[in-house]
Amino acid sequence: RVEETDVGEVVAADGLVVGSPNWTGITAKLKEWFDYSGDLWETGELAGKVGAAFTAGYSRSAGIEATLLQIIHLLLGHGMVVVGLPWSHMMRRSGSYYGATAHGEVTDEDRAQARTLGRRVAETAMRLDGRTEDA
16 A cells, blocks of 8 residues: 555565556555655666556446556656566456456456566566576
8 A cells, every 4th residue: 555655665676566446547645655756756766677557447448548557657757667468368358468457356367467467577677687587
C-alpha cells in the first residue's frame, strides 16, 4: 500500500512493480505519492531501475490500459526501464502487453500473468546489473 511505502526500500530495490485498482485511471493516493516523489526524480535515484505496471478492474472496457499507461508514464518520468508482457494466447481473454491485468474475479490465468511480469522484471534487473540467474 502506498501509505506504507518506505522510500528507502523503494530506492534500494532493483525493480519496482506498481499497481492500482482501475478507476478509469490510477487512484488519487498513488498519484499523490508520485506527485510528492520529486526528490527521487531530482536525484535520479530511480533512473535505470526496472519498472512494470499491473491493474485490476470490473471489466475489460473500463480503462484498464489507460491505468497501465498512466503508471508507465510515471515510471518513465523517473527514468526507469519499463518492461511489459509479450503476447500470449491468455491475452485473448484478459491481458495487455502494457502489464498484468485482471477483469472481474481474479483467475489462475491472471495470477500466471502477474508471475510472468514479476519474473521479467527480476530477470531484466539482473541482466542490467550484470548478474545471471545462477548468481
